[in-house]
Amino acid sequence: MAGHGRRLRVMLLFGGRSAEHDVSRVSAVSVGRALDPARFIVEPIGITREGLWVRADAARELLADHAQALPEGLPMEGRLIGGGTTLPGPDLFGPGTADPNGQPVDVVIPLLHGPYGEDGTIQGLLEIAGVAYVGSGVLGSALAMDKVSMKRAFLACGIPTPRFIDFREWDVGPALIARIERELGYPCFVKPANMGSSIGVSKVVDRAGLAGAIALALELDEYGIVEEAVTGREIEVGVLGDHPPMASVPGEIVPGAEFYTYDDKYLDGLAQLIAPAALGPADMAEVRRLAIEAFVACRCDAMARVDFFFEEGGRGFVCNEVNTIPGFTAISMYPRVWQESGVSYPELVERLVELAIERHQRRMRRAGAPRR
Ligand SMILES: Nc1ncnc2c1ncn2[C@@H]1O[C@H](COP(=O)(O)OP(=O)(O)O)[C@@H](O)[C@H]1O
Ligand SMILES: [Mg+2]
Secondary structure, eight states: OTTOOSOEEEEEEEEOSSTTHHHHHHHHHHHHHHSOTTTEEEEEEEEOTTOOEEEOHHHHHHHHHOSSOOOTTHHHHSEEEEOTTSOOOGGGTSGGGOOTTOOOOOEEEEOOOSTTTTSSHHHHHHHHHTOEESSOOHHHHHHHHBHHHHHHHHHHTTOOOOOEEEEEGGGOSHHHHHHHHHHTOSSEEEEESBOOTTTTOEEEOSHHHHHHHHHHHHHHOSEEEEEEOOOSEEEEEEEEOSSSOEEOOOEEEEOSSSSOOHIIIIISOOSEEESSOOOOHHHHHHHHHHHHHHHHHTTOOSEEEEEEEEETTTTEEEEEEEESSOOOSTTSHHHHHHHHTTOOHHHHHHHHHHHHHHHHHHHHHTTTSOOO
16 A cells, blocks of 8 residues: 555444344454554444444444454444434535544445345445445346346356356245246255345255245345255355456365255354365365456456355356455354465455546546446
């Protein structure tokens, strides 16, 4: 970050309305700690589960002192900025909310997962506010969040992905079930199209289980997807940068449960994260190449974790999904695979801040031209 005489003011947005609220808070602690106080002023902003935005002044101390989560009560006690359906508005990031030294926000790190965080909505707000922010823009975020649209983008770009059928509430009935059985068979996976952390994901082994799984998916989203069950190892690759995007060494998830469920991800600690994954050089190169293609296919910027199934002896790498805001705790896969690739956690965070500023500057040069 040479050339900046002053410290950069970085706003860390965490919490959020999605089911992944807690994951976000743990990530925020790690990221806040990684930013060198000699070069960055970190301003944490909490978003409560109800969608209230609060200036979490007390959080700064807590970010420094506690390894784990922020206290449950904190967001409600902070200074209220905006809330509910009231958007905080562009002023949140501008000179009107400058710190006592008059410095506006330089970069926002939206460390939010799932709907209202990773899906383009917050990115749209940040675009309107005209502030630099880390990660994918509106389109990339929305596209990668929607499993149906994402898979269509994969197919259009020749990236292998599990066979799938998408559905909405009014499609549910005997014809849908017949089609699932004919085209996909059992076991199959039923999911809400827009969600994360395995929330609402069901492995269905027979017709009896299908209706409940479909109902659950539709409780969480207007759109649902059913996929063939792929038998294979779960391999994940980190992508970083824009020109060109770089792929990390791959990592491997060994689920502790029947599949990689929410509990397995966050509660039981039974899943194993192995990095680097044990793969031969040709497979290693292939999965890294595909990760970059998937990243580009989804119009991602700066960072993503691209997840695959490795169907050995079959189709090889089959792309499951792109995550535009991957888990960012110290032990999460995205920082892990970059660590293994020679980029330390603090270097990674700093690089993401740089990439956000670079994109912002590119866009400022085209000021007046419509954004995506
Ligand atoms: N088509 C599939 N075949 C086999 N396993 C799957 C399939 N889809 C999902 N899974 C299992 O379920 C987990 C969560 O599904 P995923 O689509 O990645 O949802 P999320 O976006 O919530 O992470 C995966 O990590 C994997 O263990
Ligand atoms: Mg996943």
